[in-house]
Amino acid sequence: MSGINDFADIKVEDLNLWYGSNQALQDINIKIPSKSVTALIGPSGCGKSTFLRCINRMNDLIKVCHIEGRVKIDNKNIYDEDVDVVELRKRVGMVFQKPNPFPMSVYDNIAYGPKIHKVSKKDIKGIVDKTLQDSALYGEVSDRLDSSALDLSGGQQQRLCIARTMAVEPEIILFDEPCSALDPISTNKIEDLILKLKEDYTIVIVTHNMQQAARISDYTAFFLMGEIIEFGETNQIFENPEEKRTEDYITGRFG
Amino acid sequence: MVREKYHAELDELKQNISDMSAVSQEMFQKSIKALANFDKALAQEIIEMDHTVNDFEEKIENRITRLLALQQPIASDLRLITASYRISIDLERMGDLAVDVAKRIKKMDAEKILSISECKPIISTCEEMIEQSIKAYAELDTELAKDITTKDDIVDRNVYAGWQDLVQMMIDNSTIIENAVEMMFVLRYLERIADHTCNICESVIYIATSERVDLN
Numbered sequence: 001m002s003g004i005n006d007f008a009d010i011k012v013e014d015l016n017l018w019y020g021s022n023q024a025l026q027d028i029n030i031k032i033p034s035k036s037v038t039a040l041i042g043p044s045g046c047g048k049s050t051f052l053r054c055i056n057r058m059n060d061l062i063k064v065c066h067i068e069g070r071v072k073i074d075n076k077n078i079y080d081e082d083v084d085v086v087e088l089r090k091r092v093g094m095v096f097q098k099p100n101p102f103p104m105s106v107y108d109n110i111a112y113g114p115k116i117h118k119v120s121k122k123d124i125k126g127i128v129d130k131t132l133q134d135s136a137l138y139g140e141v142s143d144r145l146d147s148s149a150l151d152l153s154g155g156q157q158q159r160l161c162i163a164r165t166m167a168v169e170p171e172i173i174l175f176d177e178p179c180s181a182l183d184p185i186s187t188n189k190i191e192d193l194i195l196k197l198k199e200d201y202t203i204v205i206v207t208h209n210m211q212q213a214a215r216i217s218d219y220t221a222f223f224l225m226g227e228i229i230e231f232g233e234t235n236q237i238f239e240n241p242e243e244k245r246t247e248d249y250i251t252g253r254f255g
Numbered sequence: 256m257v258r259e260k261y262h263a264e265l266d267e268l269k270q271n272i273s274d275m276s277a278v279s280q281e282m283f284q285k286s287i288k289a290l291a292n293f294d295k296a297l298a299q300e301i302i303e304m305d306h307t308v309n310d311f312e313e314k315i316e317n318r319i320t321r322l323l324a325l326q327q328p329i330a331s332d333l334r335l336i337t338a339s340y341r342i343s344i345d346l347e348r349m350g351d352l353a354v355d356v357a358k359r360i361k362k363m364d365a366e367k368i369l370s371i372s373e374c375k376p377i378i379s380t381c382e383e384m385i386e387q388s389i390k391a392y393a394e395l396d397t398e399l400a401k402d403i404t405t406k407d408d409i410v411d412r413n414v415y416a417g418w419q420d421l422v423q424m425m426i427d428n429s430t431i432i433e434n435a436v437e438m439m440f441v442l443r444y445l446e447r448i449a450d451h452t453c454n455i456c457e458s459v460i461y462i463a464t465s466e467r468v469d470l471n
Contacts, residue, residue, distance in 0.1 A: 239333070251331065252257060
């Protein structure tokens, strides 16, 4: 854990999570630095996506899920009773594995969030333009803002989903394998975008692509069977991990 | 995600380096034997072995290029691959230096062979260093690798003393100047061979620990 600044946007303390009687996360303690990219890696079923969903309380939607411990964002535990979950998910956006645009126009996809949060029509137009530009999509869709978002390519749909997330001005964006359904060119565009986004957002990304984690992240956490085995600077994790289990996993000796 | 084919390729790379080391070592041994016996036929044999070590270098380079392009290695695997490439270059240079020794032997005048006391410790230490560097690589033994420095100092000291002796011999007897100059080159080549074994040991330490150290 050396070399990581004490200031953290996300501070996780003694987090334990069960699905029924099955413990999926065990004693997670991690500080995720702000305005950086943190990659979560590990074999399937190791708890990395479960952990990601803890950061915006997506697991609340699962009835058998039971959580203990704290996830603090700017020192406020998001599991405290007085936390407004809708407000929390505005601050902590999420992009999923499969692009999931709403069945409406490109424009309305992005305008949807700001409208719910009662932003004026005039301001919404500015937000749509800005987020489309920031998500590197503007040039490709500026003449078809009224077309259905479902007509876009997979890569464009995923960037639209990122733009939609950005439209409500989150502080943190969670990515759950955002490129696994995309071709290499779209993947490159998303990776470039993530690198740009970290100037303004704290990003946490789950990825099965080891090289992707190495390319785009500043910090990497290796999960195994619900525990964090190693967390540190990505360069160190990929060049010379401290834990043998990390080394064995990233070099393909098990998993 | 267990990558059997990839790991088999890494094992083959290690085997290639080990086989290449054996060729460079044999060239060195033959060169000192040719020097001791003033054996020009053996010297010619060494010169002809040059292509074998060159072929190995090419084979290893191709294997490494393929591994990098197709397998995207990371962590200790990446260190093994990049360091093995450097080691293959060191081994190729050691082969070239053995050839250089052989060429000098062929130029020497059989009637004016010079004997200097430093030759024996230089040769025996170089032999040990080659053996040690090969073993350190095979076993990724960092202690063995670090220990090479003391031996390199012995070689350097003796080479310098040997040069002094040869200069004195030339002052004393101008008819042996040509052979003495050839001998000075030979000592220089042996000293360079020792340096390459140090480089190999540096690479071994890098593979094992990711530390970059300077051993010569």
